[in-house]
Amino acid sequence: MTLSSPLLLAAGLLLTAALAWAAVASARRRTAALAAAGVVVPGARRAQLGTGLTIAGVAVLAIATAGPAAMVPVPRTAGTVVLAIDVSNSMGADDVAPTRLAAAQRAARAFVAAQPDSVDIGVVAFERGALTTARPDADHSVALAAINRLKLTGGTSLRTAIMASLSAITGKPVALGRDDTAPDIGYWPSATIVMFSDGQNQGGDVEPAATAAQRAGVHIHTVGVGTEAGATVKVDGYHLQTSLEKDTLTLIARTTGGAYHPASDAARLDGIADTIDLRLTVSDKPLPLAGALIGLALALFTAGAALTVLRSGRVI
Template sequence: MSLSSPLVLVVGLMVTVALGWGVVVSARRRAGVLAAAGVAVPGGRRTYLGVGLTIAGLGVLAVAGAGPAAMVPVPRTAGTVILAVDVSNSMGADDVAPTRLAGAQRAARAFVEAQPDSVDIGVVAFERGALTTARPDADHSLALKAVDRLKVTGGTSLATAITASLSAITGEQVVVDRDGTIPDLGYWPSATIVIFSDGQNQGGDVEQAATAAQKAGVRIHTVGVGTPAGATVNVDGFHLRTALDEETLTLIARTTGGAYHPASDAARLDGIADSIDLRLTVSDEPLPLAGGLIGLALALLTGGAALTVLRSGRVI
């Protein structure tokens, strides 16, 4: 238990002890006077029960005034979340109205707005390369602005999306070597990556990158934006067919202990924020006790006053 004003407790208890001692001295003098006059002294503990309750109430009130608080474990959603949004040319497809990217932006915004202040959110835009457009921060407006600025361009590298997100989490450049060597990134169990993509990977070893995240304790959720039937996009005058690759996105999620969330239409995209489970952490937080102690003090003071009046016809 902690006290916000220990001096109040010291002073309050000193006053309470002084009052108690004063009552004892007064009672002894009164008994002596009555005995000298040959008057029987009313005895028994019940005679002073009301006074005792009153003094006890004052003591409890002194403790309450010191601002006591108990530290209790409180589970809450916390940590770091990186939103990795695919901005490759295929995200311009319109099989999710109005486009895959617009749908991903809408879902990402809803996700950000649903998170408590205890979650730091960053944004990574990726195609063949990746760029951290908003570093993890408790100010969620920065993430929302970064999501709104996204535009389609280039190809897709889901491996780059993962390594760039890990870089944003650890604060260091993360590279998975071509020979399969996975770097030691430390352990980040409170970090989560959410990838919004159609899953069409065109570069990099996705499984190695996902394994690097898994070794670092980082869970990845994937959100599939698009439809298996696909659509045609116009890239530099060429008409290219593009479809949702759920298998790759599912592989990434399962490797890290996350989950794949299909979002083939606007309605499913709108519900993504509620379907993604973030890490629950337990932290010790102060629980104020003053309210309960004040209630107890008032009960003691009221009981003491009532008993004193009933027995002697006066409050003290």
């Protein structure tokens, strides 16, 4: 149990102790005086009980004024989600209308809208390099603004995308060690990466990066944006054929315990938010107890007053 005002509790308990001492002293004097006069008062114990209940009510009320709260475990859908969105030039292909990038942006916005406030969402834009354009935050408008700002540029490095996403999750730079060994970044089971890409990787072996995410407990769900038939894009005056390469995206998802989601058209992209499962976590939430304690105090006051009335016909 926690208290918002421990000083009020201390003051209330001192007052309760003073009242209890005064009640005991008064009862002893009254008993001594009546005994000296040879008078026996029936119901004395009932009167003492009434006084005791009243003092107990004061004690409970003192605790209530201190703002007590119990920490209660509450299950909720929570954690961190990083949306890693491919902004390489191949994402300008129009085999998914109006373009792969525009369709991915629409799906990412739908995903953000589907998440509760308990989920922190960040955005990583990636091509050969990667940039955290929005750090994970409960304010989802920040993520939406970052998604809307995305522009096409460069090639594709899924390896860099994964490491940048892990950096966004941990809040510090994360890099593979020598010989591509996975770094020790702790365990982040409530974190998820959702990667939107056409899978055309040009940035090195992705498996070590996927293994680093797997060891950290981070699931990666991949969304393949494009078609296997592909389309032609114009880059620096050249016309290049580009198509969806799902094998690498499937490998990333399988390695990390996530899932690969094909999205060959806009309609299938719109449903991605409903297919990705976030993990349930249990967190301690403060449950205020003041109201219940005040009710208990009033019950004690009422019981104490009733016993006093039954003994003497008046409230004292």
